[in-house]
Amino acid sequence: MSIHFEKVDHIYSPDTVFEFKALEDVSLDISIGRITAIIGATGSGKTTLVQHLNGLLLPSKGFLKVNDFTIKENEKPKNIKELRKQVGLVFQFAEYQLFEETLIKDVAFGPKNFGVEEKEAEMIAANALVTAGIDPKDFNKSPLELSGGQKRRVAIAGILAMAPSILVLDEPTAGLDPQGAKAMMELFSMLNREKGITVLIVTHNMEHVLDYCDEVVVLESGKVIMHTDKKQFFKNDQYMEKASIDPPIIISFKKMCQKQGVDFDTDVLTIDKLVDEIIKKRGKR
Amino acid sequence: MNNITLGRFIPLNSFVHKLDPRTKIVAMMILLVAIFIPVGFIGYGIIGVFLLIALILSKLSFSFVWKSFKPSLFMLVFLLIINMFLIKTGDIWLTIGTFNLYSGAVIQTIYIVLRLLLMIVITTMLTATTKPLDLTMGLEDLLSPLAKLNVPTHDIAMMISLALRFIPTLLEEAQRILKAQASRGVDMESGSFKEKIQAILSLIVPLFVSSFQKADDLADAMEARGYVVGAERVRYKQLKFTFSDFITLFSVTGILAALILIKVL
Ligand SMILES: Nc1ncnc2c1ncn2[C@@H]1O[C@H](COP(=O)(O)OP(=O)(O)O)[C@@H](O)[C@H]1O
Ligand SMILES: [Mg+2]
Numbered sequence: 001m002s003i004h005f006e007k008v009d010h011i012y013s014p015d016t017v018f019e020f021k022a023l024e025d026v027s028l029d030i031s032i033g034r035i036t037a038i039i040g041a042t043g044s045g046k047t048t049l050v051q052h053l054n055g056l057l058l059p060s061k062g063f064l065k066v067n068d069f070t071i072k073e074n075e076k077p078k079n080i081k082e083l084r085k086q087v088g089l090v091f092q093f094a095e096y097q098l099f100e101e102t103l104i105k106d107v108a109f110g111p112k113n114f115g116v117e118e119k120e121a122e123m124i125a126a127n128a129l130v131t132a133g134i135d136p137k138d139f140n141k142s143p144l145e146l147s148g149g150q151k152r153r154v155a156i157a158g159i160l161a162m163a164p165s166i167l168v169l170d171e172p173t174a175g176l177d178p179q180g181a182k183a184m185m186e187l188f189s190m191l192n193r194e195k196g197i198t199v200l201i202v203t204h205n206m207e208h209v210l211d212y213c214d215e216v217v218v219l220e221s222g223k224v225i226m227h228t229d230k231k232q233f234f235k236n237d238q239y240m241e242k243a244s245i246d247p248p249i250i251i252s253f254k255k256m257c258q259k260q261g262v263d264f265d266t267d268v269l270t271i272d273k274l275v276d277e278i279i280k281k282r283g284k285r
Numbered sequence: 286m287n288n289i290t291l292g293r294f295i296p297l298n299s300f301v302h303k304l305d306p307r308t309k310i311v312a313m314m315i316l317l318v319a320i321f322i323p324v325g326f327i328g329y330g331i332i333g334v335f336l337l338i339a340l341i342l343s344k345l346s347f348s349f350v351w352k353s354f355k356p357s358l359f360m361l362v363f364l365l366i367i368n369m370f371l372i373k374t375g376d377i378w379l380t381i382g383t384f385n386l387y388s389g390a391v392i393q394t395i396y397i398v399l400r401l402l403l404m405i406v407i408t409t410m411l412t413a414t415t416k417p418l419d420l421t422m423g424l425e426d427l428l429s430p431l432a433k434l435n436v437p438t439h440d441i442a443m444m445i446s447l448a449l450r451f452i453p454t455l456l457e458e459a460q461r462i463l464k465a466q467a468s469r470g471v472d473m474e475s476g477s478f479k480e481k482i483q484a485i486l487s488l489i490v491p492l493f494v495s496s497f498q499k500a501d502d503l504a505d506a507m508e509a510r511g512y513v514v515g516a517e518r519v520r521y522k523q524l525k526f527t528f529s530d531f532i533t534l535f536s537v538t539g540i541l542a543a544l545i546l547i548k549v550l
Contacts, residue, residue, distance in 0.1 A: 056464045089468040097465040099490035113470030
């Protein structure tokens with residue numbers, strides 16, 4: 001089990017006037033069983049990077065290894081269907097890909113494509129929908145009757161139904177309200193904790209990175225400029241600036257305190273811990 | 286999907302790019318008429334040389350035009366086979382068993398290939414060197430005499446320009462949905478008939494839903510900015526007819542006249 005990129009380049013529309021190098025010399029090891037955030041400014045190549053993981057895009061140069069599969073330069077891996085079953089990829093605005101008359105049928109579509117019988121597929125689908133937080137009352141509704149956030153949950157259920165060991169999410173919370181976004185992140189965190197699924201999340205939300213992720217990969221103009229542990233990442237905010245992202249409130253707060261001569265430990269990354277620290281510091285005075 | 290070149294605008298800075306869109310539309314129509322004047326290989330030769338010069342002037346690469354042509358290759362092979370069996374004029378060139386290949390069949394097929402090739406080069410030249418918006422503006426201008434007959438020329442031009450504007454968007458969307466469904470194990474290439482139908486549905490349905498949504502949003506956005514159907518409109522950008530336009534039109538008219546002369550004499 002591994003995810004390993006080795007000197008991967010990706011060039012869109014090669015040999016035309018539209019030629020564009022979206023990834024350059026990407027070498028990367030993603031830790032299995034953890035939640036990794038992929039951040040970077042718009043157009044930095046995040047979507048391009050994650051679409052290599054299940055062979056939707058092929059490297060123009062270099063190769064990557066995902067579990068037992070090797071995805072080589074411009075060459076479709078053998079048994080790509082199995083790869084796509086193991087690596088569940090949820091697209092940005094995934095709600096636009098629903099097409100069946102009912103939720104349950106739509107979610108059962110994936111397993112059926114992988115050869116599961118209709119009856120069994122619907123059972124798997126029902127489980128996936130419940131996991132994704134959809135009320136069983138709604139299973140026979142049309143996707144068109146749901147709200148945007150619910151639709152996205154159904155789309156995610158559609159991927160969960162294939163029981164992937166690696167779950168890749170491209171900006172899964174974009175356009176959701178803060179509560180919905182948080183619930184969504186809780187879901188991924190739960191899948192990681194309880195089912196041991198390796199999760200990769202493309203996101204712009206630093207609060208989510210701070211609260212839910214273990215590691216951070218920073219992309220800039222198609223290059224990986226940093227890959228590190230979350231704590232290490234929040235130590236210096238220059239990378240957040242490079243990725244044109246606002247740091248989480250707690251980090252900004254600590255920085256402001258530092259300017260006033262009050263230092264907090266780098267381990268202090270939650271409100272609870274911060275409050276404890278403040279009380280401790282007051283006691284000392 | 287990304288390799289579709291037919292109808293795509295290529296932003297370059299060339300003589301042909303700078304021509305007035307009206308000139309290019311009229312020149313295209315004249316050349317299309319000229320192709321169908323049956324004077325044999327001389328005619329195709331004259332038009333071919335003209336297009337070659339135009340292609341070089343436009344700075345488009347030959348491979349680009351070839352890519353536009355490639356999708357029709359299959360049709361051509363098909364035509365060739367049909368022609369071989371149906372056309373029985375001219376000399377017999379080849380006999381295999383009871384089957385005779387006539388010279389007429391071969392020549393007819395070559396004619397069709399040449400015509401198709403020329404037509405594709407002509408239309409590709411137009412769409413590759415003219416921004417869609419300029420194209421509709423030119424079209425609207427050329428249609429403007431019809432406005433006197435109460436033909437809604439502006440509305441027609443607007444519809445065409447919106448349709449053109451959304452072709453790349455639709456292609457992009459289709460590609461996105463294809464990828465998303467591929468991630469769910471859809472295999473567009475293999476599978477049983479029933480599976481294929483499902484695969485196509487999984488593409489078409491979301492594409493329709495999002496198209497309708499986009500159309501709705503676009504209509505709202507246009508109205509919010511004061512667009513009123515049938516209202517009097519003025520233009521920010523004016524079309525200009527220059528000396529190059531004159532030369533271009535002069536040459537294509539010359540070609541047409543020459544071909545008619547060859548035909549009549
Ligand atoms: N199909 C495509 N053809 C050409 N260029 C593309 C295509 N998809 C993305 N790009 C370009 O590649 C770069 C990276 O895109 P993407 O991976 O989508 O970035 P991100 O997800 O980080 O916003 C962008 O500059 C984008 O314009
Ligand atoms: Mg993206």
